[in-house]
Amino acid sequence: MTATTLPRGDSATEPDPPHDEPAGAPPTREGRRPAATAGRALGLGVVGLWLSVIVLLPLAALTVRSFDEGVGGFWDAVTAPVALAALGVTLGVSAVVALLNAVMGTLVAWVLVRDDFPGQRVVNALIDLPFALPTIVASIVLLSLYGPNSPVGIHLNATRWALVVALTFVTLPFVVRSVQPVLIELDREVEEAAASLGASNLTTFRRVVLPTLAPAVISGTGLAFARAVGEYGSVVLIGGNIPRETQVVSQYIQQQIEIDRPANAAAVSVALLAVSFLTLFVLRVWAGRNQRKEARSS
């Protein structure tokens, strides 16, 4: 057997991996030319200013406002039973919607990429419609379809199912659009290799395809979840706005504004913000770790 054994670490005689694959660590900042420094400083400045004005400032203002009545006031506002119930409904329904999206969105992306059927391009274009549509329109559509005068005999008005349906509708594109490009790039030969090694289609999907898709599925699901948590327009008509039943946080906030309790509204908003931020942050860290695992430098 020794006759065929090549010397170890013979990378000297072999080329570097092709550059289309992640190879080793990214170039270090110190390695850049000094001429680029000024440009980079300018770029950083512009981005910093822009993010401050658009994102940080309003969020800071909101946070300050939420503590108008002190820490105790903040705590009371957030832990008021109706507020907690609204938070619970929102998070629960959003979690269900996110999971639905993870499964169905992946399936839709799969069919759109892998199958050939008439009208495929139209269907592909339709995916983005919930994005483009004003969400209130979605609510009207759902109300006329599943409302009290439902032509199909399904009455979801003012139930949690209505929330699920409405939120699933508006969050449809997230998983589909994040999984699609990854599926297109996915090397079919990898699946063929698994098949040639004896793996059934299910095993191939579970052990080869899914791990490749997972980061995209998770990031799409996270975005869908964050969007569902903050959604207002699509649930406003069909949701029913019943406190402790179907009232979502955004509706609760709206209600607090209407009864002139802006500090309460701000406090609950901050709680909502924290949840959204935490979701996105956890996903980012998770995705980053996964990427490093794949491209760990030698």
Add this chain to the structure above:
Amino acid sequence: MISVTDARKTYGDFVALDGVSIDIPSGSLTALLGPSGSGKSTLLRSIAGLEGLDGGVVSIAGVDVTHQPPQKRGIGFVFQHYAAFKHMTVRDNVAFGLTIRKRPKAEVRKKVDDLLEIVGLDGFQHRYPSQLSGGQRQRMALARALAVDPQVLLLDEPFGALDAKVRADLRRWLRRLHDEVHVTTVLVTHDQEEALDVADRIAVLNQGRIEQVGDPVSLYEKPANDFVMSFLGSVARLGGQLVRPHDIVLERDRAAAFEADARTPGSPGVVTATVERVVRLGFEVRVELRADSGERFAAQVTRAEADRQQFGPGETVHARATRPADATEVDPALAI
């Protein structure tokens, strides 16, 4: 033995396989050689079951597998672009076929380590494919394919994505590996040098048909037709016939050329030509010539011969072939 009978496959209007029949003996290393679009990859993929046939029969070791999925054919397949499982370590890649068969962990571990030693990747167990060079990735893919003890090993342009030096090293290594492992191996390539270097049998394909099957020497020495001749090795056209450049003799003396040519029955005759350029390629010297008819060709002579005759550009020489390259003079057993 792999046996393919009257395989047919079309993609729309394109005929990929036009009634291909071939027997591949057990333990051989057979190269399917042909230009792109000749159907060689389709043939390999239909042996693997990755491609369904429109007609014909594929059998492996006497079992008709035409309608079997690749999972059940007992094959190992190596792809040009490695098809590595990028999210798995080298060890997990090689172990894949064994772990899905639920073999005991200790057995898997031992087998994987043995294979990694054979392919020279010992110590790379915990790396990811992205941390390997192209040649290393392909050796990992080979180990992965061998791990399941395949009846046949199928390689689709396995060295096509590598640079010349690595390619030459790897194919000689593959040859040695084959001499040890003896698994029936089919290799697809468009590189005639690779086929001549590594294979003990070559099937030349063109436009979905097999032109000729045989061992490298008979294909080179006795090509069934002009296509095989020009695809396997270089050719020159002398007096309307295809000859090997190294079979051309150049003489300054016209009479001597004619006298020698008269002793070679069936030769293309003596062609008077002007030397255009003399290129020294180490041991060989290539003399580029233009015949009086205007046709350009090149002769390959030894350095000693070139030194003796001192050819220079603009000089007139008389070219003859030492033997006829008669495409019809072929052992019928070799032609298909």
